[in-house]
Amino acid sequence: MTVVAIDPIRKEAVAEHRPFSNDDENDTLLFEKLEEHILAHYPNPERIGCPDPATLKKFADTPRVVGLPDLNDLHIFKCAECTRTLMELRKQREQAKPL
Amino acid sequence: MPITSPSDLCWKVKFPSGQEWIESTVHAAIKRVWLRAQNTARSQFGDESLAVEMMEVAIEKLVRRMSEGSPADPAEAGHLLLRFYAQEARRRRNANRKLVLLGLSAELPSASVQNPFLPVDSALDLEVILHGTPPEVRMALLLRHSRTRWSEVAEILGTSEASIRVRCQRALKKIRQRLGIGENGT
Numbered sequence: 001m002t003v004v005a006i007d008p009i010r011k012e013a014v015a016e017h018r019p020f021s022n023d024d025e026n027d028t029l030l031f032e033k034l035e036e037h038i039l040a041h042y043p044n045p046e047r048i049g050c051p052d053p054a055t056l057k058k059f060a061d062t063p064r065v066v067g068l069p070d071l072n073d074l075h076i077f078k079c080a081e082c083t084r085t086l087m088e089l090r091k092q093r094e095q096a097k098p099l
Numbered sequence: 100m101p102i103t104s105p106s107d108l109c110w111k112v113k114f115p116s117g118q119e120w121i122e123s124t125v126h127a128a129i130k131r132v133w134l135r136a137q138n139t140a141r142s143q144f145g146d147e148s149l150a151v152e153m154m155e156v157a158i159e160k161l162v163r164r165m166s167e168g169s170p171a172d173p174a175e176a177g178h179l180l181l182r183f184y185a186q187e188a189r190r191r192r193n194a195n196r197k198l199v200l201l202g203l204s205a206e207l208p209s210a211s212v213q214n215p216f217l218p219v220d221s222a223l224d225l226e227v228i229l230h231g232t233p234p235e236v237r238m239a240l241l242l243r244h245s246r247t248r249w250s251e252v253a254e255i256l257g258t259s260e261a262s263i264r265v266r267c268q269r270a271l272k273k274i275r276q277r278l279g280i281g282e283n284g285t
Contacts, residue, residue, distance in 0.1 A: 026248050030271060033278050034244065063242055064255050068234055076241055077225055086245050 035083060044079045051075065056082060060089035103265055105129040108154050110262045111235070115166045125161060127173035128180045129154070136184050143188060148269055153191070157183035228273045236266050243267075 023029040044050065051059075051071050059066040076082045105126035114122045133154070140150035160183040161176060170176050229237065235256055242252045253260040 027243070027271060030275060030278075031243055031246070034274060037278055059241075060245060063245065063247060068238055068241075071241060074226070074229055074237055074241070076244065077229070083244075090246050 034077075035087070038077060038083045039080045042078050042080045042083075044081045047079075047081055049075050050079060050082050053085065056085050057089055060086060060093055103133070103151060104261070105133075106259070107262045107265045108133075108151065109158055110258055110266065111155065111233070112158055112162050114162065118166060120171070121162060121165045124165065124171065124173050124176050125158060125180075128161065128176035129158070131173065131177035132181050132184070135181065139184070139188060143192065149191075151265070153184055153187045156187045157181075160186075225274075225277070228277060229270060232270055233266070235263075236270060239263050239267050240270060 049072050055066060055070050059071060076086065108129055109122070109125065112125075114125075133150075136154055137147050137150045140153065141147040157180050161180045164179065165171075165176065170179060229240070232240075235258075239252050239256060242255060243249065247255070249264055250260050253263045256263060
């Protein structure tokens with residue numbers, strides 16, 4: 001039988017390298033919860049500060065060409081309406097994908 | 100704290116073209132001092148993750164110094180890197196000292212109060228969480244919020260997946276805390 005000594009520091013480092021053990025590699029659960037949180041807590045029916053719909057569509061389709069200023073910085077994180085629009089655009093994009 | 104490579108720590112540094120030796124020397128210097136830097140952050144601030152931010156500042160100073168011609172030796176570069184790191188730690192300690200604490204926590208009202216401004220408070224909280232985060236981190240979080248995978252986020256921002264996840268880690272941790280979900284998803 002071979003006895004292998006486990007370096008406690010290394011063991012700790014490896015354990016810490018899996019920060020969100022039950023979430024997936026894309027932190028999907030976290031972002032789903034965040035989405036729910038924004039929808040519940042950040043109503044913006046008057047669409048104050050929202051980027052225009054074309055910019056949101058561009059962000060969903062070709063994010064590379066959209067910058068933070070176009071999106072009014074972090075506005076989307078404070079706007080249920082923009083988040084909802086993004087969700088719809090995302091759904092459309094997924095439906096449009098070839099099988 | 101996840102394992103952090105020298106490349107992760109250098110992700111925002113622009114190495115001067117034609118002086119490729121600087122990058123390899125800086126990487127070697129980081130490897131020499133990284134463990135010590137983490138210990139310093141833990142002992143002085145009680146937060147090991149601060150080591151990343153302080154090290155990034157130190158690296159930028161080191162690269163500026165090296166592009167002026169010195170030092171060329173990894174050991175010497177390591178010493179200089181530690182010195183810049185210590186400077187940054189000192190700067191932060193001094194900044195923290197300027198905070199003035201008023202009253203005691205026992206003086207705060209203990210009863211939970213129905214707060215009519217809850218939505219406003221939520222907005223402020225998220226703004227606080229993300230206040231001061233670099234534009235790249237903000238963009239990465241927005242991209243991930245639009246359900247772009249981390250690998251694609253990294254590609255869009257021209258960096259590696261590991262690097263962008265390390266950059267976003269602190270904000271993600273705070274958001275988890277704010278949303279009341281544990282790291283195991285509960």
